[in-house]
Amino acid sequence: MTDQSTMAPHLRKPRTSLFSTFSRARATRPGETYGVPGQGNTTWLSVATILALIFVWWAVTATGLVKPLFVPSPQSIVQKFVDVWVNGFTGAPLWQHILISTARVFGAFLLACAIGIPLGLAMGMSPIMRGIFDPPIEIYRPVPPLAYLPLMIIWFGIGETSKVLLIFLSVFAPIALGARAGVRSAAIEQIHAAYSFGASRWQVLRHVILPSAMPEILTAMRIGIGFGWTTLVAAEMVAATKGIGYMVLSASQFLQTSTVIMGIFVIAAIAYAFDLLMRFLERRLVPWKGKM
């Protein structure tokens, strides 16, 4: 008896056409929940997509369909990486470029955390602080960093200060606003309970509101450092002689496309590694996130 119509429904071959996704779904198998939007594992599909993209990239370059000036081959990017690693770029080895860019982004990030988190918390806690700091932050936040880059140069010169400050400004707003929103995370019952055990306002802030805000603060830090890397290239437009952003910019002026692409991958790799680190920290620091 192999007639499909007589088999139990779950033994039938599932229809997986795109159309069936939008028509009425079948009952799920045990262990899954019916009707959860977008459920399913994506790892294999993601890996396959990356491999396919690299293959297409390789194919269009190997067949000569696109000139190396526009799209260099994947191998040449790897070669360029090894070359710059060994011989350096404009007199400085690759690790120095990476180090100085990372130092700029992290310096700005740490500064933004040190100022933005307390300020955001204060804005969440006090209407006075919110009234004072909300307008300036909301006004400058949507402005692209490139727009106020000239101001930074006029005010702070072409040294490290203006570079770090530019990155700082792009990181600061999301972190401060995240911390401010995090203040609202504590349930009113948690706050009332603490007061009914004799807590002072400071203790409620320290022992209830701050820990409750941690998940949002960590998320804001993740988003913030992302903005930091986004602004790096703009910051290193200013009279830089080292840095990944500088490397990409000056390579582009000499049409060294492979160096440009290699630099982009290096920035992406560092940013992604840091994102993974932040997610790891999130799991370690706030394992209770979303559980109560």
Place this chain on the structure above:
Amino acid sequence: MALEICNASVIYPAQAGRPPVEALSNINLHVDEHDFVVALGASGCGKSTLLNLIAGFLSPSSGKIVLDGSDVAGPGADRSVVFQKHALLPWLNVRDNVAFGLKLQGKGSAADAVAARFIALLGLSGFEKSPVYALSGGMQQRVGIARALTCDPKILLMDEPLGALDALTRERAQELILKIWKDTGKTVFLITHSVEEALFMGTKLIVMSPRPGRITYRFDLPFSRRFLDGVPARQVKASREFIELREEVLRIIFADEEQVA
């Protein structure tokens, strides 16, 4: 010790297009030491407002609340509150949640010993290091009660503490709270909207009615004493006296509802 509520009224000011709301009207209540007072009523009758007054989260529009001879002016450790849910701190384990109140009061050195005592009393031994979010609803509530008890309050305030529990767990929890009430000799003020729970647990019952929120009936109850004297809980709840009173109270509450409707 005694808690005295004298002519307390709470009036919420008028809001855009709505007249002022009298949430509580002229409440008078006397609570003696070791009393177990239960406030019962449909939603909107002001029982939570009354608890907020006693806890000190809300000051009355008129009248006053006096605990042990001094006016209640704000929240304090002599009136710990147990909430229905969401009040535990998920970043602390069971022991640290229970010890939380004492640590806030700077009694950290004694906190662990006191916490251990109440963890045992609430049947949580062995779970000291468990994260609270991994516990069942019933166990979470026991953590909440243990935490409030460590503060050694003059009166324990419970805001529908069992409202989120399933029916079976709820009956067990009622019995546990009564036994702890007997062991610790605490004064308790508990809010519920379950008539059976109110009759079974309280020594004094106040029935409240909405619009304006007020106390309409008061009963003295014998049932919790019977249970604590050894009569099984189901037998207490199935007795003729219990059932007759239950029906009477239900009639009162339903009559309120119909008046409003």
